[in-house]
Amino acid sequence: MVRGKELAQPQPPEQSSFPLAFDGDTPEELLKAGNYDWVSDYARQIVHSKFCAVGEAEIEIVLLAHRGLATLSSDDMRTLYGPPEVGDAVRFGAQYPDEQRKSPIVFPHEPWAGPHRISFVLVLRTDEDRARGLSYAPYSSGLNDWWIFPRIAVRRRGSTRS
Numbered sequence: 001m002v003r004g005k006e007l008a009q010p011q012p013p014e015q016s017s018f019p020l021a022f023d024g025d026t027p028e029e030l031l032k033a034g035n036y037d038w039v040s041d042y043a044r045q046i047v048h049s050k051f052c053a054v055g056e057a058e059i060e061i062v063l064l065a066h067r068g069l070a071t072l073s074s075d076d077m078r079t080l081y082g083p084p085e086v087g088d089a090v091r092f093g094a095q096y097p098d099e100q101r102k103s104p105i106v107f108p109h110e111p112w113a114g115p116h117r118i119s120f121v122l123v124l125r126t127d128e129d130r131a132r133g134l135s136y137a138p139y140s141s142g143l144n145d146w147w148i149f150p151r152i153a154v155r156r157r158g159s160t161r162s
Helices: 026-033 041-049 074-080 088-094
Strands: 014-020 058-064 105-113 119-126 132-138 151-157
Touching: 014 026, 014 088, 026 041, 026 088, 041 119, 041 132, 058 088, 088 105, 088 119, 088 132, 088 151, 105 132, 105 151
Parallel strands: none
Antiparallel strands: 014 058, 058 151, 105 119, 119 132
C-alpha cells in the first residue's frame, strides 16, 4: 500500500442549509407571501423583470461563510452549486423570514440592468427598527470579494422551467 498525501477536494464553508419549496405563484403573490415590512422600488422591478416560473424541483439554499470562499475556485463553486434565481430570493424570504434578521443575505442571480448602466441583485435585509425588507445591492463580478455577510449558493435537482 502506498501512502502519500490524499488530494482533498476543497470544501465550501457552509454555515447552514434550507430546503426550499417551489410553487407556481406569480411575482406579486410571492412578494405578498414574504410579508415584508417594505419592498424597495428597484427590488420590485427586479422581481417582475427577472422572475422565472419553475416547476417542481428539489432545491436547497446554502448559506456560505465569507471566510474560506477564496480557497474555492470559480470552477469548484460551479461544480458544487448553481446560481440562485430571483424566485429563490423571494421564496427564501417568505419561508425563512427570521434568517434575514441575523444578517443581510445577497442573492447573486442574473443581474438586473438598472438605470445609469448599473446592475443590481436582490438582498434580504432588516433595518434598524427590525423591519424586514426586500432590497437590492450593486452587482459586480467581484461581489464575493466585497460582500462581508454570508452569501448563498443553490443546490438544485430536477427543475423544469416554463
